[in-house]
Amino acid sequence: MTNSLTLFSPSGVVLKAAPVRRAAKRLQKLGFEVSLDESALARFQRFAGDDDARLAALHRVAEAAPSVALATRGGYGLTRLLDRIDWPLLARSIERGTRWVGYSDVTALQLGLLAHTKAESWAGPLAIDDFGKETDDQLDEITPEVFREAMSGELEAVGFRTEAGFDGLEAKGVLWGGNLTVLSALLGTPHWPKVRGGILFLEDVNEHPYRVERLLLQLQQAGVLQAQKAILLGHFSDWKKSPLDRGYGLKQMVEAVRAVCVTPILTGLPFGHVPTKLCLPVGRKVQLVVDRRDVFVGWEHSHPHEHEHHPECGCEHAHGH
Amino acid sequence: MTNSLTLFSPSGVVLKAAPVRRAAKRLQKLGFEVSLDESALARFQRFAGDDDARLAALHRVAEAAPSVALATRGGYGLTRLLDRIDWPLLARSIERGTRWVGYSDVTALQLGLLAHTKAESWAGPLAIDDFGKETDDQLDEITPEVFREAMSGELEAVGFRTEAGFDGLEAKGVLWGGNLTVLSALLGTPHWPKVRGGILFLEDVNEHPYRVERLLLQLQQAGVLQAQKAILLGHFSDWKKSPLDRGYGLKQMVEAVRAVCVTPILTGLPFGHVPTKLCLPVGRKVQLVVDRRDVFVGWEHSHPHEHEHHPECGCEHAHGH
Numbered sequence: 108m109t110n111s112l113t114l115f116s117p118s119g120v121v122l123k124a125a126p127v128r129r130a131a132k133r134l135q136k137l138g139f140e141v142s143l144d145e146s147a148l149a150r151f152q153r154f155a156g157d158d159d160a161r162l163a164a165l166h167r168v169a170e171a172a173p174s175v176a177l178a179t180r181g182g183y184g185l186t187r188l189l190d191r192i193d194w195p196l197l198a199r200s201i202e203r204g205t206r207w208v209g210y211s212d213v214t215a216l217q218l219g220l221l222a223h224t225k226a227e228s229w230a231g232p233l234a235i236d237d238f239g240k241e242t243d244d245q246l247d248e249i250t251p252e253v254f255r256e257a258m259s260g261e262l263e264a265v266g267f268r269t270e271a272g273f274d275g276l277e278a279k280g281v282l283w284g285g286n287l288t289v290l291s292a293l294l295g296t297p298h299w300p301k302v303r304g305g306i307l308f309l310e311d312v313n314e315h316p317y318r319v320e321r322l323l324l325q326l327q328q329a330g331v332l333q334a335q336k337a338i339l340l341g342h343f344s345d346w347k348k349s350p351l352d353r354g355y356g357l358k359q360m361v362e363a364v365r366a367v368c369v370t371p372i373l374t375g376l377p378f379g380h381v382p383t384k385l386c387l388p389v390g391r392k393v394q395l396v397v398d399r400r401d402v403f404v405g406w407e408h409s410h411p412h413e414h415e416h417h418p419e420c421g422c423e424h425a426h427g428h
Numbered sequence: 429m430t431n432s433l434t435l436f437s438p439s440g441v442v443l444k445a446a447p448v449r450r451a452a453k454r455l456q457k458l459g460f461e462v463s464l465d466e467s468a469l470a471r472f473q474r475f476a477g478d479d480d481a482r483l484a485a486l487h488r489v490a491e492a493a494p495s496v497a498l499a500t501r502g503g504y505g506l507t508r509l510l511d512r513i514d515w516p517l518l519a520r521s522i523e524r525g526t527r528w529v530g531y532s533d534v535t536a537l538q539l540g541l542l543a544h545t546k547a548e549s550w551a552g553p554l555a556i557d558d559f560g561k562e563t564d565d566q567l568d569e570i571t572p573e574v575f576r577e578a579m580s581g582e583l584e585a586v587g588f589r590t591e592a593g594f595d596g597l598e599a600k601g602v603l604w605g606g607n608l609t610v611l612s613a614l615l616g617t618p619h620w621p622k623v624r625g626g627i628l629f630l631e632d633v634n635e636h637p638y639r640v641e642r643l644l645l646q647l648q649q650a651g652v653l654q655a656q657k658a659i660l661l662g663h664f665s666d667w668k669k670s671p672l673d674r675g676y677g678l679k680q681m682v683e684a685v686r687a688v689c690v691t692p693i694l695t696g697l698p699f700g701h702v703p704t705k706l707c708l709p710v711g712r713k714v715q716l717v718v719d720r721r722d723v724f725v726g727w728e729h730s731h732p733h734e735h736e737h738h739p740e741c742g743c744e745h746a747h748g749h
Contacts, residue, residue, distance in 0.1 A: 120672060152676035153638065182672065183638040186645050187684065292642050295615040295650035317474065317504040321613050324507050329616035351441060351503065355473035363508065 110259075111173040112139035114234050115164050116146050116155030118212040119182020124148055126239030127179055133238045133246070137255050139175065144168055147179055154184045162188050165216075169193070169200040175258050176200070180235045181211030186289075189219050189298045198224035206258055209233050210310070211380065214285030218293055221283060221390045222300040229257060230285055230308070230378065231386035247382040257386035264405035265385045269375040269397065276371055276397040278336035282404065283389055284308035291322045294329060303334045306395055306404070308387060310341030310379030316360035319343055323364045332364075337395055338372040339402075342379030373402060431580075432494040433460035435555050436485050437467045437476030439533040440503020445469055447560030448500055454559045454567070458576050460496065465489055468500055475505045483509050486537075490514070490521040496579050497521070501556045502532030502607075510536060510619045515544035522547040527579055530554050531631070532701065535606030539614055542604060542711045543621040550578060551606055551629070551699065552707035568703040578707035585726035586706045590696040590718065597692055597718040599657035603725065604710055605629035612643045615650060624655045627716055627725070629708060631662035631700030637681035640664055644685045653685075658716055659693040660723075663700030694723060 112134055114127060121127055127148065131141045146164030149156030156164065161184060168176045197220055201207070207216065207228040217228040232238065237250050256262040283302050284290060287309045293299045311319055326332050343357055365372050378384050393406040433455055435448060442448055448469065452462045467485030470477030477485065482505060489497045518541055522528070528537065528549040538549040553559065558571050577583040604623050605611060608630045614620045632640055647653050664678055686693050699705050714727045 120674060122672065150674065152674050152680060153670070153672045154676075183642060186642050190649060190688070288642075291613075292646045294646070295652075296646060298649065321504060321507050321609075325613045325615070325617060328511060328619065331616075349474070351443065351474045353441060353471065353473050355475075359473060367511070 109174060110139050112141050112175040112177055113144050113168050113171065113173040114141065114147050114177055114179050115144035115168050116149065116179045117161050117165055117188070117216065118155060118178065118184035119180055120150050120153055120155050121148050121179055121235065126235045129240070130179070130234040130238035133243075133251070134177075134234070137251060139258075142173070153182070155179070158187050162191055166193055166196055169197045169205070172200040172203040172205045174204060174206065176205050176207045177232075177234050178209035178213050180233050181209065181213060183212055185212050185215035186292060189215060189296070192216075192219060194220060194223035198226040201226040201228070208254075208258075208386070210378070210384065211286050211312075212289055214289040215293065215298070217285060217389045218283065218290060218300050219298040221302070222293075222298050225390060227388055227390040229386050230389050231257060232384060237382075237384070247384075249377075249383050253386050262386060263407070264403055265387065266401060266403045267375050267377050267385075268400050269373045269402050271400055273371055273373055273397045273402075274399050276337070276395070278306060278395045279392065280336045281305040282308065282387060282391050282393040282406070284339070285310070285389070287311040287319060287322050288314065291325060294325070294331075305335050306337045306339065306393060307332070307335045308339040308341060308376055308378060310376075311343050312380035313345050314343065315346045315349070316343065316355065316357045319357075320360045320363060324367070327364065327368050332368045332370050335370050338368075338370055339376040339404075340372060340374045341376040342381045344380050373397070375402070430495060431460050433462050433496040433498055434465050434489050434492065434494040435462065435468050435498055435500050436465035436489050437470065437500045438482050438486055438509070438537065439476060439499065439505035440501055441471050441474055441476050442469050442500055442556065447556045450561070451500070451555040451559035454572070455498075455555070458572060460579075463494070474503070476500070479508050479512075483512055487514055487517055490518045490526070493521040493524040493526045495525060495527065497526050497528045498553075498555050499530035499534050501554050502530065502534060504533055506533050506536035507613060510540050510617070513537075513540060515541060519545035519547040522549070529575075529579075529707070531699070531705065532607050532633075533610055535610040536614065536619070538606060538710045539604065539611060539621050540619040542623070543614075543619050546711060548709055548711040550707050551710050552578060553705060558703075558705070568705075570698075570704050574707050583707060584728070585724055586708065587722060587724045588696050588698050588706075589721050590694045590723050592721055594692055594694055594718045594723075595720050597658070597716070599627060599716045600713065601657045602626040603629065603708060603712050603714040603727070605660070606631070606710070608632040608640060608643050609635065612646060615646070615652075626656050627658045627660065627714060628653075628656045629660040629662060629697055629699060631697075632664050633701035634666050635664065636667045636670070637664065637676065637678045640678075641681045641684060645688070648685065648689050653689045653691050656691050659689075659691055660697040660725075661693060661695045662697040663702045665701050694718070696723070
């Protein structure tokens, strides 16, 4: 059984090749047969190639259907492609076993896939951000191992600590979400996945809490938050305080949203523009259980490659839990 | 006929009273009887009073129905109030003759009004930004005079220069718009005005062109841009270049949006987070005419106070053109 992994660049330009090459080496050590799509180092303005080139890259990777399609980095660029992506082609690659992975701008791809085809993808690392550091000791201790487990099909649950007050909470629903700004920019478009009764996870970077609040209140006023069974907040990192804040910050923002939203909003999800990030199956039906302050999000193993198309591969880890 | 003007603070906290007092004096010199609503200098975290206080201020000003209701500043805050605003009460103040004025965060109020009641308001200056400077020579030469004309009912058209390529363009439709980020945050909510065949104006501040583009493409993908007869772009100011840009900037952004949008997109509108700003009647039916590079946006005088409810007031400027 191959364990092929293709690096591709659907969004922002990769300024230097070295981090991509370092990421490729580290991913090889992790057990993947790594190849670089020709898009990976392409350049056009602030994009990894012009729109046609990036669109072609997406479709080329989908046709090749590697085990893992991992984006090199985020930035901005997928929004431009959404109206032109061949979603069924991408969904067929997923039926053939491809796991599409990334976060940040890749949220647009993941949610578009969910909206158009209900196909599953993975919110998880990006090659440069999480595997491209100069030295090994700059790598996160958890992220690569969780990624390896998720890509092999071993990962069937993730856990984290949240605030007190949610002990006993249980919910089942479709897990979806990603970067809040990118997700919100799909609202009202054909690329918005109309998930009801889901479990929505969100993160963002460089956004002041009042900007996060504005988007969360938009989702609230649009009926999105109330339609979910739970909201999981990851990290909202790298925002700058202002003299205008006067005691307003992330905590006060979450309180303000909780005051108008009946859906439980849990903080503490290890996900976002931070070194330690879980892999989360976007579009998968999951079960959430809170025991005191411990949150478990579990799902049934259902890698379509193994179960639907090639049951004979009999990979042990698929049923090892 | 009184020319009363009330300063109120529906959004961000006013840290210092001095700019508000200077603005009040200058507005008095301009011919207004200025009063300060008790909200004007209220403080709660980064807001001008807590949500209940700011909501009460809006309703109090609406009940008093001054000739002009001018916000002190923008920032963030109206999003929190949208679900609780008594829109018919605000619309009644407008029927009684009140012109609600502001830009930036005030966009949420103006578009909510339009969505819920079709009532007209004015995109125009904010007290602190445009009348609160320390010395008179820091004031813009155009903004105060256009404001005075608009508030007196004299202003029946505005003009500006745009790029070549739109000579002969003519369009009639409802004028609407404001701050792009604030406007976009209404999409999908009950506060979104579903204007079709309109003339949409947009501005923003501190937003990199790729972020402006993402929101414009959201409006495009949501069918909003195509449903308009023209898009007028004001200033997109104070964004920081990045080493990642590689030749991508505002110009390239506009080109990218034009490539997918059939609606004419005209740049050069004097509006935004810049000193020189026009007053624009939000919700008013206007006529747009382009002669070579000169754009004219004109409307019929229709101050409801004078024409619908008190025709006997017979203010001369109303028919002076």
